[in-house]
Amino acid sequence: xxxxxxxxxALIALxxxxxxxxxxxxxxxxxxxxxxxxxxxxxxxxxxxxxxVTDDQGSFKLTNIPVGRQTLAVGLFGYGAQTxxxxxxxxxxxxxxxxLQEMATQxxxxxxxxxxxxxxxxxxxTVSARQFSVEETxxxxxxxxxxxxxxxxxxxxxxxxxxxxxxxxxGNTPAGVLYRMEGINIPNPNHFSIPGTGGGPVTILNNKxxxxxxxxxxxxxxxxxxxxxxxFDLQMRDGNNEKFEGSAQLGLLGTELMLEGxxxxxxxxxxxxxxxxxxxxxxxxxxxxxNINLGTNAIxxxxxxAFRLTFPQKNGGKLALxxxxxxxxxxxxxxNQTDTSGFESYGSTDRxxxxxxxxxxxxxxxxxxxxxRTFMKAGIAASAARIQAVNTKLQRExxxxxxxxxxxxxxxxxxxxxxxxxxxxxxxxxxxNHKIGLRGTLQYGVNxxxxxxxxxxxxxxxxxxxxxxxPWRVQWATKTAWPVVQPYISYKxxxxxxxxxxxxxxxxxxGVNKISFMPLEPRVGLSYQASENDRLFAGSGLHAQxxxxxLYYYAVTTVGHNPxxxxxxxxxxxxxxxxxxxxxxxYKGLPIKxxxxxxxxxxxxxxxxxxxxxxxxxxxxxxxxxxxxxTLQNTGVGRNYGLELTAERFFAxxxxxxxxxxxxxxxxxxxxxxWRNTIFNGRYxxxxxxxxxxxxxxxxxxxxxxxxxxxxxxxxxxEIDETATLRTGEIVFVEETNNTVQYRPYERFDLKLGYKWxxxxxxxxxxxxxxxxxxxxxxLTLTYVPGLxxxxxxxxxxxxxxxxxxxxxxxxxxxxx
Numbered sequence: 001x002x003x004x005x006x007x008x009x010a011l012i013a014l015x016x017x018x019x020x021x022x023x024x025x026x027x028x029x030x031x032x033x034x035x036x037x038x039x040x041x042x043x044x045x046x047x048x049x050x051x052x053v054t055d056d057q058g059s060f061k062l063t064n065i066p067v068g069r070q071t072l073a074v075g076l077f078g079y080g081a082q083t084x085x086x087x088x089x090x091x092x093x094x095x096x097x098x099x100l101q102e103m104a105t106q107x108x109x110x111x112x113x114x115x116x117x118x119x120x121x122x123x124x125x126t127v128s129a130r131q132f133s134v135e136e137t138x139x140x141x142x143x144x145x146x147x148x149x150x151x152x153x154x155x156x157x158x159x160x161x162x163x164x165x166x167x168x169x170x171g172n173t174p175a176g177v178l179y180r181m182e183g184i185n186i187p188n189p190n191h192f193s194i195p196g197t198g199g200g201p202v203t204i205l206n207n208k209x210x211x212x213x214x215x216x217x218x219x220x221x222x223x224x225x226x227x228x229x230x231x232f233d234l235q236m237r238d239g240n241n242e243k244f245e246g247s248a249q250l251g252l253l254g255t256e257l258m259l260e261g262x263x264x265x266x267x268x269x270x271x272x273x274x275x276x277x278x279x280x281x282x283x284x285x286x287x288x289x290x291n292i293n294l295g296t297n298a299i300x301x302x303x304x305x306a307f308r309l310t311f312p313q314k315n316g317g318k319l320a321l322x323x324x325x326x327x328x329x330x331x332x333x334x335x336n337q338t339d340t341s342g343f344e345s346y347g348s349t350d351r352x353x354x355x356x357x358x359x360x361x362x363x364x365x366x367x368x369x370x371x372x373r374t375f376m377k378a379g380i381a382a383s384a385a386r387i388q389a390v391n392t393k394l395q396r397e398x399x400x401x402x403x404x405x406x407x408x409x410x411x412x413x414x415x416x417x418x419x420x421x422x423x424x425x426x427x428x429x430x431x432x433n434h435k436i437g438l439r440g441t442l443q444y445g446v447n448x449x450x451x452x453x454x455x456x457x458x459x460x461x462x463x464x465x466x467x468x469x470x471p472w473r474v475q476w477a478t479k480t481a482w483p484v485v486q487p488y489i490s491y492k493x494x495x496x497x498x499x500x501x502x503x504x505x506x507x508x509x510x511g512v513n514k515i516s517f518m519p520l521e522p523r524v525g526l527s528y529q530a531s532e533n534d535r536l537f538a539g540s541g542l543h544a545q546x547x548x549x550x551l552y553y554y555a556v557t558t559v560g561h562n563p564x565x566x567x568x569x570x571x572x573x574x575x576x577x578x579x580x581x582x583x584x585x586x587y588k589g590l591p592i593k594x595x596x597x598x599x600x601x602x603x604x605x606x607x608x609x610x611x612x613x614x615x616x617x618x619x620x621x622x623x624x625x626x627x628x629x630x631t632l633q634n635t636g637v638g639r640n641y642g643l644e645l646t647a648e649r650f651f652a653x654x655x656x657x658x659x660x661x662x663x664x665x666x667x668x669x670x671x672x673x674x675w676r677n678t679i680f681n682g683r684y685x686x687x688x689x690x691x692x693x694x695x696x697x698x699x700x701x702x703x704x705x706x707x708x709x710x711x712x713x714x715x716x717x718x719e720i721d722e723t724a725t726l727r728t729g730e731i732v733f734v735e736e737t738n739n740t741v742q743y744r745p746y747e748r749f750d751l752k753l754g755y756k757w758x759x760x761x762x763x764x765x766x767x768x769x770x771x772x773x774x775x776x777x778x779x780l781t782l783t784y785v786p787g788l789x790x791x792x793x794x795x796x797x798x799x800x801x802x803x804x805x806x807x808x809x810x811x812x813x814x815x816x817x
Contacts, residue, residue, distance in 0.1 A: 126525030171666025175621030176229025251812030323362025482511030682712030713743030
């Protein structure tokens with residue numbers, strides 16, 4: 001008993017001891033040439049009053065660095081200086097790889113200042129690019145630790161709605177965003193993903209296994225193809241190769257475990273190999289227990305994870321085996337609901353839905369500095385994505401529930417939809433970087449994807465007018481395979497010490513049909529350092545993208561059990577010409593950056609219907625349903641233009657803020673020849689974020705973060721087609737009025753609270769993220785519920801506004817060890 005009391009007192013005293021004791025951590029890593037990735041010898045690395053020089057492998061190690069926020073500075077004669085902001089805790093070493101850009105002139109002494117971050121890692125990027133860090137995903141209120149939700153704080157980027165993390169970039173369809181992991185074009189990295197969409201309710205990506213990555217919103221380098229809206233170039237970090245570390249987290253979005261460490265000793269001039277593993281299992285049942293509205297009465301179930309083995313080679317080379325996966329399923333049982341005012345934001349209110357989606361991707365990557373001027377990287381991977389759904393049609397009527405109340409009574413429940421989509425792919429890439437003199441860099445390579453598709457889908461389309469389910473019809477019955485090939489070349493040259501030019505080209509070939517080939521997509525960018533603090537930049541590019549594969553094989557009609565596919569040879573690549581330019585300014589002695597950027601995009605060869613209609617693929621790419629268009633042709637056009645403003649104070653002195661504003665216009669023309677607003681044309685977006693850190697004692701910190709967002713509303717039709725709406729059970733507007741009326745503006749205020757405390761060998765954190773703190777009723781959609789209309793009123797009660805998430809609290813409790 002005495003020992004138990006001693007142990008309890010010791011546990012209680014640990015946090016108090018951490019107030020008095022200064023805890024420290026190790027910072028180590030490698031300094032490399034930014035272009036050739038060759039290790040740099042003799043670079044000076046400084047934190048505070050500690051300074052070390054890199055060894056013959058480019059490695060450095062700084063010990064006994066106080067935990068908390070620190071600034072690391074790197075300098076080497078002949079190279080540009082770099083600074084990096086760090087947040088250290090007592091449990092996890094900071095392991096870094098920093099690239100330095102070779103200069104044509106000599107470098108003076110390194111001046112340690114507050115780190116101004118955000119520049120893209122990709123050296124070919126001059127415009128519309130930003131690097132995001134893992135720390136930022138935890139810093140931003142309302143981001144839930146997700147990279148995509150975090151990106152909605154950047155200028156020109158909005159989310160589709162609270163329920164999903166689709167990205168609307170400069171008014172473009174979310175389906176136009178490319179996700180790349182470790183150089184591989186990966187499937188939609190979200191749980192409960194729908195074919196042809198770019199997001200989902202919950203991400204599979206976990207910031208515990210991600211390294212700093214790049215995000216592009218326009219005119220991106222030639223390395224990237226098959227995208228028209230934006231690019232997420234994600235990197236997976238290596239595990240710690242010197243000591244074992246871990247993290248355990250309990251939260252409303254999942255229970256997580258992360259482990260990493262060495263798997264052998266260093267030998268033969270190679271660093272020690274390492275492993276990294278992350279696993280998460282959903283705990284959304286907590287929301288139901290706490291009576292928190294998820295937008296559904298069902299409990300989504302999911303699990304995901306990632307694993308990486310890293311084997312360092314000599315001279316900075318590396319072989320890595322990596323994988324990540326996600327499994328999710330949900331049963332939305334409307335038949336169990338009797339409340340006539342209920343709404344299902346993840347499905348339809350006229351059917352029971354059984355839905356599941358799985359994805360896995362993994363492969364090998366090899367990187368090698370061939371010499372001090374040349375670097376190569378290569379990778380091969382395989383991916384599999386499976387989506388399966390069964391829907392049963394409900395026929396209901398309002399009646400007595402037997403207890404004196406009235407509600408829905410189910411009169412029939414028949415299967416109406418059964419589909420399984422499998423997309424298996426083999427991926428590969430090969431890339432070279434070669435430095436030419438002191439001023440030039442040549443980059444070239446090729447990305448290859450082999451698509452192996454199996455789509456099976458049968459349906460009985462309920463007719464709301466006659467109240468009948470017709471016989472089964474086969475919509476998809478496809479087994480096919482074809483390649484996508486994208487070679488590219490880029491060249492960067494410093495014309496002067498202040499002016500840098502990048503130029504490149506790529507080509508896109510898709511074997512889906514004979515017309516999906518873009519022989520040349522030129523890219524060009526120019527950056528001019530007008531002064532120590534001012535940079536002017538401009539860029540342009542032509543971009544092409546194929547459509548979601550399932551659309552090529554859809555059949556409106558079926559003969560027997562043979563679907564009559566009508567689009568395989570009709571749909572070519574959609575194209576976008578983009579130009580952007582702006583001015584970026586830093587302020588000497590201050591951790592502040594401002595940026596003004598303007599852009600224009602002309603989209604052409606957009607798939608629209610052959611019959612006159614308002615349909616355009618520019619309005620697709622989000623939501624929880626597929627699209628079933630009629631015969632398509634590449635005759636649609638669109639245009640987007642806008643002005644973006646950013647003011648950012650990087651974290652220094654315990655304070656941070658980010659303000660972004662976008663003014664834009666996004667319009668399109670369908671096959672009816674009428675210019676309309678895209679559904680994403682909110683016309684403006686405004687974000688204000690701020691975070692304040694309070695130091696408590698020597699090792700503990702309390703954080704407060706706030707965010708305010710307002711975005712112009714989406715667009716819908718002015719007049720409802722009653723007959724078509726009754727027949728389909730969904731709102732159908734009179735064709736001529738589509739996208740002529742706008743929802744009221746979206747507004748949301750978020751608050752994030754966090755407390756971090758460090759003990760010897762462990763670090764603890766509690767976070768509470770309160771989204772939509774004021775409970776604003778932001779419109780999600782309009783729904784049609786037949787039978788609720790009162791003919792004695794002027795308002796059609798069968799048409800209702802349905803709202804996005806109200807107050808949505810997300811907490812987590814984490815221990816790093």
